[in-house]
Amino acid sequence: MIYSSTLSAVVSALAAECIDNTSKQKWQQLYQSGELRPCGQTVSPEDRMTADCWVFARLHHGLKPRHWHALVAKFSTHKGRKVEAIGKLVPLVATPAGPLFLYKAVTTWAIPALKGADGKRSTKDLLILPAPFYDMNTWESEGRPEQTRRRWRLGIHKVLNEMVGEALVEAETILCSEGVLVGEAA
Template sequence: MIYTSTLAAVVSALAAEAIDNTSKQAWQKLYRPGYADGGSLECLMRSSGERGITRMDADCWVYARLHSQLIPRHWNSLMARFSTHKVKKVEAIGKLVPLIASPAPGLFVQKAVTAWAIPPMKGVEGKRSTRDLIVLPAGWYDMNNWDETASPERTRRHWRSLIVKTLEDMVGEALKEAEQILRAEGVLQSEAA
């Protein structure tokens, strides 16, 4: 299984985790800890024989590999930004909030991180199925509701931009680390291809 980019691998792996399918852990039967030939996805693909390794197997393997090898800050930034698993996305948001150094009040930081992780969606007013998605009320995105001290709008915009920059930097760092992990595992298309 070869992914075209780090982002494609991350998004695919995080989406696989949200699918409730008992066979998604089949890759674990192929993994043999302690054996030299059991440590990479490429080895698992060779050892899977006739059955072959499915896309779901590969995605779940990548999910587990990234989860075990990325530092918590990087893992949580990817989960908050790209996961479709409601509970894990909310948990990741909660773990990111205390990491944001900001002069803004705590409520403002919490709402800004949440709004970044769960952006408003077009077409949710009955035109689109939102059963499996987190949809926040429109008022959530109004910065007037984020600051009980009634700071000037310019200040609130500055705070928000710094928070978003910090979060985007975390995601950028996490994707760089994920790329190194995935390249070492041999699951990313080479740039020459």
């Protein structure tokens, strides 16, 4: 038992491939990360990395492609995988909106605008879109009413959120069968 919830397992596994294993300064070497287990023991960073990589592989193999892509688009910190997942999700969403609108709606769902991203926080390793990308007025050229565009965006985001919900349910089934969730027996 390693993870406290399905979401923490998914986020940790998706972040594992972006963890920097380079040399650290002395104060960084002294810091011991690790998540407390129910009996008070900690999981070593090496064991946690191994578990994260293993969970990544199990979920990638065990989930339907649309579920995997939804999780990667929403939670991954790997820029390339996130962009690829967005591209795989776009054709899966049925909407009366045009292709540009759909693409931008999916992209802004996966990469939401960040507060403070205008220089007040470190964004070196984050995938950030230019501010005009979030302007719905640029998402289609036919001049539809704002109410229509909001309804389309809401519908697209609803479908994507449902995919994430389904994916987390399936991921929980996989993780429970492997016995890596706290409080779950194998």
